[in-house]
Amino acid sequence: MSTLNLGILAHVDAGKTSLTERLLHAAGVIDEIGSVDDGSTQTDSMALERQRGITIKAAVVSFAIDDVTVNLIDTPGHPDFIAEVERVLSVLDGAVLVISAVEGVQAQTRVLMRTLQRLHIPTLIFVNKIDRGGAHCERVLQSVSGRLTPAIIPMGSVSGLGTRSALYTPYGAGDREFTSRLVDLLADHDDAFLAAYVDDETAVSYRQLRGELAAQTGQALVHPVFFGSAITGAGVESLIAGIKEFLPAAEGDADGPVAGTVFKIERGPVGEKIAYVRMFSGTVRVRDQLRFRRDEEGKVTAVSVFDRGSADRRASVSAGRIGKLWGLGDIQIGDPIGMPRTTPSGRHHFAPPTLETVVVPRYPADKGALHVALAQLAEQDPLINLRLDEMRQEISVSLYGEVQKEVIQATLANDFGIDVTFRETTTICIEGPVGSGAAVEMIGKGSNPFLATVGLRVDPAPIDTGVEFRLEVELGSLPFSFLKAVEETVTETLRQGIYGWQVIDCTVTMTHSGYWARQSHSSGVFDKSMSSTAGDFRNLTPLVLISALKQAGTTVFEPMHRFHLDVPADTFGSVLPELVRLHAVPQTSAMRGSSYLLEGDIPAARVHELERQLPSLTRGEGVVECAFDHHEQVRGAVPTRPRSDHNPLDRKEYLLHVVRRV
Ligand SMILES: Nc1nc2c(ncn2[C@@H]2O[C@H](COP(=O)(O)OP(=O)(O)OP(=O)(O)O)[C@@H](O)[C@H]2O)c(=O)[nH]1
Numbered sequence: 195m196s197t198l199n200l201g202i203l204a205h206v207d208a209g210k211t212s213l214t215e216r217l218l219h220a221a222g223v224i225d226e227i228g229s230v231d232d233g234s235t236q237t238d239s240m241a242l243e244r245q246r247g248i249t250i251k252a253a254v255v256s257f258a259i260d261d262v263t264v265n266l267i268d269t270p271g272h273p274d275f276i277a278e279v280e281r282v283l284s285v286l287d288g289a290v291l292v293i294s295a296v297e298g299v300q301a302q303t304r305v306l307m308r309t310l311q312r313l314h315i316p317t318l319i320f321v322n323k324i325d326r327g328g329a330h331c332e333r334v335l336q337s338v339s340g341r342l343t344p345a346i347i348p349m350g351s352v353s354g355l356g357t358r359s360a361l362y363t364p365y366g367a368g369d370r371e372f373t374s375r376l377v378d379l380l381a382d383h384d385d386a387f388l389a390a391y392v393d394d395e396t397a398v399s400y401r402q403l404r405g406e407l408a409a410q411t412g413q414a415l416v417h418p419v420f421f422g423s424a425i426t427g428a429g430v431e432s433l434i435a436g437i438k439e440f441l442p443a444a445e446g447d448a449d450g451p452v453a454g455t456v457f458k459i460e461r462g463p464v465g466e467k468i469a470y471v472r473m474f475s476g477t478v479r480v481r482d483q484l485r486f487r488r489d490e491e492g493k494v495t496a497v498s499v500f501d502r503g504s505a506d507r508r509a510s511v512s513a514g515r516i517g518k519l520w521g522l523g524d525i526q527i528g529d530p531i532g533m534p535r536t537t538p539s540g541r542h543h544f545a546p547p548t549l550e551t552v553v554v555p556r557y558p559a560d561k562g563a564l565h566v567a568l569a570q571l572a573e574q575d576p577l578i579n580l581r582l583d584e585m586r587q588e589i590s591v592s593l594y595g596e597v598q599k600e601v602i603q604a605t606l607a608n609d610f611g612i613d614v615t616f617r618e619t620t621t622i623c624i625e626g627p628v629g630s631g632a633a634v635e636m637i638g639k640g641s642n643p644f645l646a647t648v649g650l651r652v653d654p655a656p657i658d659t660g661v662e663f664r665l666e667v668e669l670g671s672l673p674f675s676f677l678k679a680v681e682e683t684v685t686e687t688l689r690q691g692i693y694g695w696q697v698i699d700c701t702v703t704m705t706h707s708g709y710w711a712r713q714s715h716s717s718g719v720f721d722k723s724m725s726s727t728a729g730d731f732r733n734l735t736p737l738v739l740i741s742a743l744k745q746a747g748t749t750v751f752e753p754m755h756r757f758h759l760d761v762p763a764d765t766f767g768s769v770l771p772e773l774v775r776l777h778a779v780p781q782t783s784a785m786r787g788s789s790y791l792l793e794g795d796i797p798a799a800r801v802h803e804l805e806r807q808l809p810s811l812t813r814g815e816g817v818v819e820c821a822f823d824h825h826e827q828v829r830g831a832v833p834t835r836p837r838s839d840h841n842p843l844d845r846k847e848y849l850l851h852v853v854r855r856v
């Protein structure tokens with residue numbers, strides 16, 4: 195039996211959770227269809243999700259289509275929870291991108307599709323809500339081809355659009371227009387197919403056409419489009435058939451070396467850690483000693499595997515499957531299990547959070563408990579970065595937006611019994627070097643108090659290349675552990691540049707190295723005063739790096755969002771001055787009916803204010819969507835962030851350390 199790990203992705207409210215419910219019902223896993231609006235669905239199981247009617251955490255459920263086990267991962271659509279989607283992407287064999295037939299392509303739809311395409315994840319498109327008034331198929335198809343990808347093929351037609359009796363009918367071999375569109379699309383991507391077809395049109399059967407469509411969908415070159423309604427169930431059977439026909443099930447060798455990825459961490463009823471792992475190869479059994487991340491190991495004490503509904507206790511989980519593992523106390527999200535996969539997993543697919551706020555316990559006595567609680571939340575969510583300002587004993591969390599802030603507040607209150615408030619939300623900027631700079635400290639020379647020679651040069655690198663560490667010294671000139679200490683300390687130090695922001699897009703080159711070998715007195719006792727240790731390199735590296743960085747000079751960049759504004763045309767006169775006040779820069783505009791559409795850039799720091807002001811400026815009819823777009827050099831006064839030089843420990847590591855001790 196093969197497995198398909200399938201993600202359901204969409205802009206908020208497009209109907210992912212409702213569709214998941216329908217799929218489970220159609221597959222016979224549940225007898226009654228739950229409703230998001232009543233808080234009774236399978237995947238929105240957290241109390242907060244049920245109260246708010248939105249998905250906050252990715253959830254896995256499973257069903258069978260004939261001989262294929264489908265592990266379906268329902269993801270949140272709200273941009274504040276994009277981190278949940280991020281982790282899921284690395285474990286998917288395929289995806290269904292849901293688009294509302296009423297709202298059409300939305301800001302987050304574009305962000306998601308761009309990422310699915312970049313990762314070559316085979317993707318079907320499901321146009322949902324055909325039963326709702328205002329539903330439009332042609333308009334949605336046009337916006338998909340214009341704004342997402344032209345490589346699409348509608349797989350059927352809709353009748354009764356915009357009514358409860360809307361129906362979807364799949365096209366077949368006899369639909370000449372469909373087959374000729376299909377041939378055109380497939381020929382675009384496969385010359386051999388085109389040649390065969392041009393040679394003899396009749397030699398290519400309808401079955402071969404569908405086979406070629408499956409092959410090209412499997413390579414993420416083209417995207418079949420289905421239509422339906424998660425509420426009435428229209429089109430859902432066809433979508434299920436499409437999932438089976440067009441998305442490639444997982445392949446993997448259950449007897450091969452163990453390789454998997456942890457994409458979700460949960461705490462069980464008694465606080466025990468549960469790791470969700472997608473297995474790519476091999477088999478993990480109860481009592482196996484597992485290696486994850488560099489030198490961490492742990493013993494698996496229990497396994498459960500997703501199969502026909504929820505996860506059941508099993509003795510093992512094998513290649514292709516998603517399982518839950520107990521017993522791995524130190525495991526974190528993103529950890530590879532066994533052999534690391536060859537695909538680069540370290541890079542983020544979406545932009546990091548752009549906002550930050552200080553969390554303040556309402557009762558000062560809760561401070562210790564708050565640190566522990568936040569560290570636990572950060573462990574479940576690697577994009578919640580925590581920063582501890584030791585001078586003021588304050589803790590900051592990074593954020594995607596205000597809704598995430600409310601969720602953190604509610605989670606701290608409900609799960610940990612801690613009442614908190616937040617200080618004002620501020621923007622997270624980044625720093626990049628302007629030019630090149632170099633510095634060196636030699637062992638035993640000048641005021642260098644450490645038994646180490648370290649020379650470093652900092653050079654600017656192209657946008658989005660991150661930080662690269664290079665060697666201009668002989669690899670063998672320094673023991674490996676010392677080299678590692680320098681490289682790790684470089685990464686840690688760059689978390690705070692000259693102005694206190696993370697330094698990105700630069701190359702750090704080690705230009706000088708030197709150490710004193712391990713020396714002993716005649717008694718054979720190791721003499722630390724004469725022998726270099728990794729600690730000497732850890733202490734010296736930040737000093738050299740900061741001085742190289744100062745010589746290079748840095749610029750501060752602030753995050754900018756792309757906004758799409760849709761307001762009644764007669765209100766635009768009062769919206770425009772507000773945009774100017776918020777430093778928004780309009781780029782393009784258009785009229786659609788009585789609506790005025792405007793697109794442009796706005797500093798991330800001002801997005802919330804725009805969202806708050808819009809209803810009163812537009813009689814409650816204006817709609818704005820924002821998504822992170824790029825960083826831009828700060829104009830005017832350069833913002834700084836308080837440094838915490840005295841403790842170069844990574845904040846999160848530090849807090850996790852606190853947790854382990856507790
Ligand atoms: N009329 C109609 N309403 C739908 C349909 N699908 C979903 N809805 C409604 O749309 C709203 C959002 O549905 P959800 O299933 O929560 O959407 P979602 O994409 O999971 O939302 P998030 O997880 O919060 O991003 C709910 O009120 C649903 O009842 C549909 O096909 N037709």
Ligand SMILES: [Mg+2]
Pocket residue numbers: 210211212238248249268269270271
């Ligand atoms: Mg949902």
